[in-house]
Amino acid sequence: MKLKYLVSAMALVVLSSGTAMAKTPDMGSFHADMGSCQSCHAKPIKVTDSETHENAQCKSCHGEYAELANDKLQFDPHNSHLGDINCTSCHKGHEEPKFYCNECHSFDIKPMPFSDAKKKKPWDDGWDQDKIQKAIAAGPSETTQVLVVGAGSAGFNASLAAKKAGANVILVDKAPFSGGNSMISAGGMNAVGTKQQTAHGVEDKVEWFIEDAMKGGRQQNDIKLVTILAEQSADGVQWLESLGANLDDLKRSGGARVDRTHRPHGGKSSGPEIIDTLRKAAKEQGIDTRLNSRVVKLVVNDDHSVVGAVVHGKHTGYYMIGAKSVVLATGGYGMNKEMIAYYRPTMKDMTSSNNITATGDGVLMAKEIGASMTDIDWVQAHPTVGKDSRILISETVRGVGAVMVNKDGNRFISELTTRDKASDAILKQPGQFAWIIFDNQLYKKAKMVRGYDHLEMLYKGDTVEQLAKSTGMKVADLAKTVSDYNGYVASGKDTAFGRDDMPLNMTQSPYYAVKVAPGIHHTMGGVAINTTASVLDLQSKPIDGLFAAGEVTGGVHGYNRLGGNAIADTVVFGRIAGDNAAKHALDK
Secondary structure, three states: OHHHHHHHHHHHHHHHHOOOOOOOOOHHHHHHHHOOHHHOOOOOOOOOOOOHHHHHHHHHHHOOHHHHOOOOOOOOHHHOOOOOOOHHHOOOOOOOOOOHHHHOOOOOOOOOOOOOOOOOOOOOOOOOHHHHHHHHHHOOOEEEEEEEEOOOHHHHHHHHHHHHOOOOEEEEOOOOOOOHHHHHOOOOEEOOOOHHHHHOOOOOOHHHHHHHHHHHOOOOOOHHHHHHHHHOHHHHHHHHHHHOOOOOEEEOOOOOOOOOEEEOHHHOOHHHHHHHHHHHHHHHOOOEEEOOEEEEEEEEOOOOOEEEEEEEEOOOEEEEEEEEEEEEOOOOOOOOHHHHHHHOHHHOOOOEOOOOOOOOHHHHHHHHOOEOEEOOOOEEEEEEEEOOOOOEOOHHHHHOOOEEEOOOOOEOOOOOOOHHHHHHHHHOOHHHOEEEEEEHHHHHHOHHHHHHHHOOOEEEEOOHHHHHHHHOOOHHHHHHHHHHHHHHHHHOOOOOOOOOOOOOOOOOOOEEEEEEEEEEEEEOOEEEEOOOOEEEEOOOOEEEEEEEOHHHEEOOOOOOOOOOHHHHHHHHHHHHHHHHHHHHHHHO
C-alpha cells in the first residue's frame, strides 16, 4: 500500500512538469498506463453513479483527506468546509478536471493535473424527454418503499426518519456529493425549550417563537406549519445531538426576541457540522444513497397517485425507480436565473449565496403533475453577502456583536432587524453596499470570521482610524460611530436604532471590516404542503404518495424568513415527511 502511494505521488510530481500530460491526456489513461483499468475500476468494469469503488481506490493510493491536507497552501481544497467529499467531484477519469470550489469562490489556483484533458458536455446538461418517456414505458427497473429526492438536511432527515419507521429507503442527489444548500449554512438552528437555553438562563416560549416567525413573515406564514415548527424544534435539536451533532452554543438571529439559534461550539458554521453528522448516520444505518443521480420526472398512475420517479444517472442513464412514497427535498430555485427573472424580476441581476444545485427541480416537477404552489414569487435577499462574491457573511457575525455601517462609517439600522428590512436599508445607502465592522474580541470568538480572513475578505487596522483609511470610510464618522456604540453597550441601551442585544463592545485592537451587499439567499415559496408534509394539488387535496420538506416547500416562512428557521424547517419537516412517507408506504 505504501509503495503504491509513493508511486502515485511520484507520478503526480512528473505531471507537474508537463512531460507526462502529452502522453496521457486524462487521468484514466494515466492510471491505465501504470497498470490496467483495474487501477481504478472493478472487473468487469461497471461504474456506479456514485463512483463509490473509484473513490475508494483514490484513497487507497493517495490517502484520506486528512493525510492530503496541506496547511502551507493558501487555499487547501483537501481541507474545506465541504468535508470528505468524493474525489471525483473534482478529479475526472476521462475528461477535464473541475475545481469544484470555484463554483462559489474564485480562487487563483494553478491548473489541476490533467487540465488538458478533453472537455466534455456535462452529463446532466438538459433533460432528454424521449429517454424519460422510454423509461416510464419500460416501467420500474427497481422498487423501494420510500424514495427521497435531494440529499441536503431535509432529505437526510426524511431518509433517517423513514428508515427508523421501518421503511426501505433510497436517497438520490444530482450532485457529486451530498449536502445541498444546508452544507453551506452558517448561522444555526432556531429552537425553543432546549437544555441549551436553560443552561444559558434564556427564558423563551413556543408562543414567542411563533409570534417572531409570523411577524418576520409579515403574517403571511401558514400558522399551523409555524406552530409545528416551534413545538417540535427542541426535539429536532435533541435528534441531531443523538446522531452526534454538537449544537452547544447559543446566539440570537435577526427578528428573534431572545437567544434561540443553536450552533456548534467555538463559533463554527452549523451546516458542515449538521451535514457531516447526517452523512455518517445515513451510512451507519445502511441508507442507499446515490450521487450523480438526478430525478427528472415524477411518475403518476391513472388515479394521479405518485408511483415513482425517473432518474438520470451519470453512468446508468435514464431509468425508473418505483416507490410507494416519494419525498421531495430538492431545495429552492435561488440559482435558477430564469425562475428568478420570472418570479422576482427585480432580483434577476443579483448575486446568489446558494449552492449551484438550487435550480428549482422539485418545484418544476411538482408543478408538472398538478401540485399547488404557495408564495412562489417571494425570494429573500440576504443583506450581507460579500460584495462582488457569492460568500455569505453569516448573520451570526452581527448576532454576536458586529456593527453595520455605510460607506462613510455611519450606522443606519439595527443590526438585528429582519433580513428584508436590512437588505432594503443597504440598497438605499450610497453605492448600495455596507461594511460590517468588529474588533479582535469577535474575531477570536467566531471561528467563521477567521474563515473570511483566510479568504482575504477582511480589511484590517490597528486603530479605528487606520481601519477607516483602509476602507475609504470617513475617519471622524467611523470614530464617532464606534465611540457612540461603545457607550450604548456600557449603558445597555441603543438610543440610535434600538438594538436590544449588544454582547460585545469594540475596544480591542485590531479592528476589522468586511464589505457586503444583498444577494439572493432563500426562496420562501414552493410546493404547498399540509401539516403531515403531504404535497397538495390545485384543489388543496393531498397528492397520494407525495411528500415534501425544506426549501422546496412554501408556507413555513411567509414573505420573509428569519435566520435560523431554515435549518429548523429542514429538520422538523424533514422528519415529518419521512415518517409519514414511511407510514403511507407500509400501509399500502
